[in-house]
Amino acid sequence: xxxxxxxxxxxxxxxxxxxxxxxxxxxxxxxxxxxxxxxxxxxxxxxxxxxxxxxxxxxxxxxxxxxxxxxxxxxxxxxxxxxxxxxxxxxxxxxxxxxxxxxxxxxxxxxxxxxxxxxxxxxxxxxxxxxxxxxxxxxxxxxxxxxxxxxxxxxxxxxxxxxxxxxxxxxxxxxxxxxxxxxxxxxxxxxxxxxxxxxxxxxxxxxxxxxxxxxxxxxxxxxxxxxxxxxxxxxxxxxxxxxxxxxxxxxxxxxxxxxxxxxxxxxxxxxxxxxxxxxxxxxxxxxxxxxxxxxxxxxxxxxxxxxxxxxxxxxxxx
Numbered sequence: 001x002x003x004x005x006x007x008x009x010x011x012x013x014x015x016x017x018x019x020x021x022x023x024x025x026x027x028x029x030x031x032x033x034x035x036x037x038x039x040x041x042x043x044x045x046x047x048x049x050x051x052x053x054x055x056x057x058x059x060x061x062x063x064x065x066x067x068x069x070x071x072x073x074x075x076x077x078x079x080x081x082x083x084x085x086x087x088x089x090x091x092x093x094x095x096x097x098x099x100x101x102x103x104x105x106x107x108x109x110x111x112x113x114x115x116x117x118x119x120x121x122x123x124x125x126x127x128x129x130x131x132x133x134x135x136x137x138x139x140x141x142x143x144x145x146x147x148x149x150x151x152x153x154x155x156x157x158x159x160x161x162x163x164x165x166x167x168x169x170x171x172x173x174x175x176x177x178x179x180x181x182x183x184x185x186x187x188x189x190x191x192x193x194x195x196x197x198x199x200x201x202x203x204x205x206x207x208x209x210x211x212x213x214x215x216x217x218x219x220x221x222x223x224x225x226x227x228x229x230x231x232x233x234x235x236x237x238x239x240x241x242x243x244x245x246x247x248x249x250x251x252x253x254x255x256x257x258x259x260x261x262x263x264x265x266x267x268x269x270x271x272x273x274x275x276x277x278x279x280x281x282x283x284x285x286x287x288x289x290x291x292x293x294x295x296x297x298x299x300x301x302x303x304x305x306x307x308x309x310x311x312x313x314x315x316x317x318x
Contacts, residue, residue, distance in 0.1 A: 001077075001078060002078065007074070009066075009129055010063075010067045011072060012129060012133075013059065013062065013063045013129065014072050014073075014074045015076075015079065016059055016133055017056055017060060017063060018073075018075055018076070020053075020056040021052075023106060023110075024052035024053050025049075027045045027046070027048045027049035028045070030099050031044075031045035031046045031049065041099070044103075045103065048103060107137050111134050111138050112134075114133040114134035114137060115130075115134040118130035118134060171239070172243060173285065173289045173290075175223050175241070175243045175244040176243045176244065176247045177285050177289075177290075178223070178244055179220075179243065179245060179246070179248035179251065180247040180248070180250070180251045180281070182215060183212060183219075183249060183251025183254075184254065184278040184282060185304055186215060187212055187215060187251070187252035187255070188275065189311050190208070190211045191252075191255060191256055191259070191271070192204075192268075192271075192313050194207035194208070195259065197315075200264075201259040201260070201261060201262060201263075201264055201267045202259070202260075204259040204267075205259040205260055208252060208255070208259060209256055211252055212248070212249050212251075216246065217245060219248040220242060220244055220245025220248070221245075222241075222244075223237075223240050223241045223244035223245070224238055224241025254275075254277075254278050255272075255275050257274075258270035258271040259271060
């Protein structure tokens with residue numbers, strides 16, 4: 001890799017051309033990913049891609065007039081310290097606010113980079129070129145804000161934000177909550193039954209570990225196989241299944257780990273405290289994302305947890 005300060009004016013201009021081309025393709029990828037669910041935002045990114053294409057054309061004209069037809073291949077990843085942007089395919093499913101902010105941050109970061117490079121340049125023509133590029137990126141940033149205002153009036157933005165929240169609940173919160181509830185509640189009975197039946201904390205831990213992992217695998221497959229997401233919009237089945245399975249395991253492991261404590265009554269007391277925390281978290285998620293009244297959410301979860309907890313103790317003590 002080379003340092004940016006080592007590049008010639010010709011190479012800097014070639015890098016700027018490649019940068020504009022890459023940014024334009026990123027915007028087009030984002031627009032395609034948003035088009036079905038967020039058409040207004042997709043239109044904003046399409047117009048920004050068109051503007052990047054226009055700036056690339058102007059840079060090409062300038063390069064041709066100064067250096068001819070051949071443009072050396074210089075990319076972001078070839079320059080040490082240059083800005084790197086995450087590929088669009090790595091941010092699926094797209095978070096609406098994240099991609100909106102990405103558009104502005106891309107222009108702001110590039111402008112800042114060119115400005116710092118211009119300050120370090122000793123050659124007058126190089127300093128002018130880098131300064132011009134920084135000014136162009138500032139104009140892009142203002143354009144991004146202007147396109148947002150044009151394509152995303154408040155009522156459209158609010159509607160798209162509501163849709164994004166609903167999509168997040170469907171794809172992440174619901175499978176995660178289902179897993180957490182199953183892991184936290186269903187494993188209570190075998191863990192505490194094993195604890196009170198044997199009086200041995202290690203045996204209770206082994207039972208809890210097996211129950212948690214087994215429930216996680218079962219719930220993960222059940223969630224993934226229940227719906228491929230093509231009609232319900234719930235997203236990729238393997239992602240939902242992974243979320244559900246991990247949260248199921250986490251819910252069971254939480255009150256299983258205390259049984260690593262050798263003292264039986266100390267381990268049991270800590271495990272009970274963890275159960276209270278788990279049920280409180282479940283109640284908060286139901287209130288926050290499922291619009292369940294807080295008192296109702298707490299009573300429902302607490303009642304169900306108490307029944308399973310009592311069942312485990314009664315069976316283990318009999």
